[in-house]
Each structure stands twice: as C-alpha cells, then as structure tokens.
Amino acid sequence: DAGVIQSPRHEVTEMGQEVTLRCKPISGHNSLFWYRQTMMRGLELLIYFNNNVPIDDSGMPEDRFSAKMPNASFSTLKIQPSEPRDSAVYFCASSGGGAANEQYFGPGTRLTVT
Amino acid sequence: AQSVAQPEDQVNVAEGNPLTVKCTYSVSGNPYLFWYVQYPNRGLQFLLKYITGDNLVKGSYGFEAEFNKSQTSFHLKKPSALVSDSALYFCAVRDGGYQKVTFGIGTKLQVIP
Numbered sequence: 001d002a003g004v005i006q007s008p009r010h011e012v013t014e015m016g017q018e019v020t021l022r023c024k025p026i027s028g029h030n031s032l033f034w035y036r037q038t039m040m041r042g043l044e045l046l047i048y049f050n051n052n053v054p055i056d057d058s059g060m061p062e063d064r065f066s067a068k069m070p071n072a073s074f075s076t077l078k079i080q081p082s083e084p085r086d087s088a089v090y091f092c093a094s095s096g097g098g099a100a101n102e103q104y105f106g107p108g109t110r111l112t113v114t
Numbered sequence: 115a116q117s118v119a120q121p122e123d124q125v126n127v128a129e130g131n132p133l134t135v136k137c138t139y140s141v142s143g144n145p146y147l148f149w150y151v152q153y154p155n156r157g158l159q160f161l162l163k164y165i166t167g168d169n170l171v172k173g174s175y176g177f178e179a180e181f182n183k184s185q186t187s188f189h190l191k192k193p194s195a196l197v198s199d200s201a202l203y204f205c206a207v208r209d210g211g212y213q214k215v216t217f218g219i220g221t222k223l224q225v226i227p
Binding site: 100 | 146148150156157158159160163165204208209214215216217219220
C-alpha cells in the first residue's frame with residue numbers, strides 16, 4: 001500500500017482565496033483525521049470521520065473551514081476565504097476500526113497564505 | 115476528558131547513552147497509549163503502543179516504553195541512542211471507549227555525536 005496520500009504537498013496562496021486540501025486514506029481504514037501543526041499551537045485535531053461520517057468537528061477553528069468525505073477513499077479540507085493565520089502544515093491520518101489501532105499519517109500539506 | 119503531558123521541550127543525550135522521553139497522561143477510563151516520531155518535513159510515524167497486558171512494550175527501531183498505572187506515565191526509552199534518533203517525539207492517549215486521540219506537544223530529541 002502507498003500509505004496515506006495528500007495533495008498538494010505545498011500550497012502558496014493569497015489571502016481571500018479558496019484552498020482545498022486532499023487526502024486518500026489507506027484502503028480498508030474506516031477512520032480519517034485532519035490535523036493542523038504549527039510551532040505555536042503544536043498538533044491540533046481539526047475533525048475526524050468514522051465510516052465517512054463526521055464524528056467530531058469541535059477542532060475546526062471557524063466557519064471558514066469545512067471538510068467532507070464523500071466516500072471511503074477520499075476526503076477534502078477546504079478553507080474559504082483563507083487568511084495568513086491559516087498558514088500551517090495540514091496532516092491527514094487514517095486508522096482501522098477500533099480505539100486500539102494506531103494512526104497512519106500522510107506527508108502533510110504545507111500551506112502558506114500571503 | 116483526556117490529556118497528555120510531555121514535560122520536556124527538548125532532551126539532549128550523547129550517542130551510545132540511554133535515552134528517556136517522558137510522558138504522563140490523564141483519562142477517565144482505561145488508557146490506550148501511543149508514541150509517534152516525526153522527522154523533519156515528514157508526517158508522524160507510529161513507534162509503539164500500550165493497550166493491555168505487559169507493562170513493557172517494545173516497538174520499532176529498538177524503542178520501548180513502560181506503562182506505569184500508579185504514576186500515570188508512559189515514558190519512552192532506548193538503551194543506546196543513535197544520532198539518527200534525533201527527531202520530534204509525540205506521546206498520545208486515547209480513552210478506551212473513545213475514538214479521539216489527544217497528542218502531547220512533542221519533545222525534541224537531540225542525540226549528540
């Protein structure tokens with residue numbers, strides 16, 4: 001398996017633009033997580049899905065952020081409009097069913113909003 | 115609520131010496147505990163986990179961790195550090211009946227040649 005795939009790896013955009021980050025989880029995994037990592041705040045869980053259904057989105061910073069998982073093999077995180085403070089590395093992770101299973105992280109998308 | 119603390123921002127150790135990266139946790143139920151490592155410009159990689167059973171857990175790259183229920187700790191250890199072990203290490207906890215994982219802030223391990 002290729003592992004968790006994220007695209008793009010790097011994104012530079014101007015304030016106010018829409019940004020869409022993409023994730024393909026490991027085949028067979030039924031849980032998907034979106035994280036944001038910054039120097040100031042560390043690793044933050046934004047939202048997670050179980051069987052394509054959003055379970056906890058309490059970490060989504062504000063209404064500008066939205067996430068979807070239309071099927072078991074694809075998820076998107078959208079920021080509209082983007083702001084400079086959204087600059088961070090965004091990780092997607094997936095895991096198999098059950099609380100005992102570890103998460104597998106993608107390589108991340110480094111987002112820079114100017 | 116669940117939480118995890120990594121009290122050291124950075125740990126420095128000489129190559130060949132034993133290393134310890136500390137982690138304490140708080141959960142209301144039975145804890146599932148994890149260690150991950152992050153190399154520069156990479157995603158987190160799973161190292162090891164404690165779910166139940168033997169308190170000493172062995173993982174990848176020669177790392178091990180000891181679960182101590184009375185001290186609510188799960189310290190990461192390695193008998194002999196390598197320069198290539200230099201990275202950012204994250205402890206994570208999950209309450210047994212809950213899917214959400216809480217990560218610590220990370221500890222930077224620097225192994226000095």
